[in-house]
Amino acid sequence: MSWWLVAWLSLGAYAFKVLGFVVVGNRKLPELMTRCLLLIPAALLAALVVKDAASTGQQLVLDERMLGLGVAAVAAWRRVPLIAVVVLAAGATALLRAATG
Secondary structure (H helix, E strand, O other), X not given: OOHHHHHHHHHHHHHHHHHHHHHHXXXXXXXXXXXXXXXXXXXXXXXXXXXXXXXXXXXXXXXXXXXXXXXXXXXHHOOOOHHHHHHHHHHHHHHHHHHHO
C-alpha cells in the first residue's frame, strides 16, 4: 500500500470529523441519536470479537472459541468483573481444547 494513499485517507477522515463540527455546530443532537451514538463503540467491539471467535482466515469455524465466547457472554450478563470474565472464557476454551485434543 502506498503511503500517499494512507495520507489521503487520513486527511479524508479528519475532513469528515471537521465537517461534522461545522454541520452540527452548537446545536444539540436529539436525545435518541445521542443514546444511539453512545452504543456504537460497544457494538463494534462485540462484532470484532464475534468475527474473530467464529472465523479463521476466510472460513467460518465453530470450535472451542465459541464455548469461551458463550461463557464470557453469560458471565458478562451476570455482571461478573471483567478480569473474571476473561479468565472464565480462557479457562473454558482451554479445558475444551485439552479434552478434545
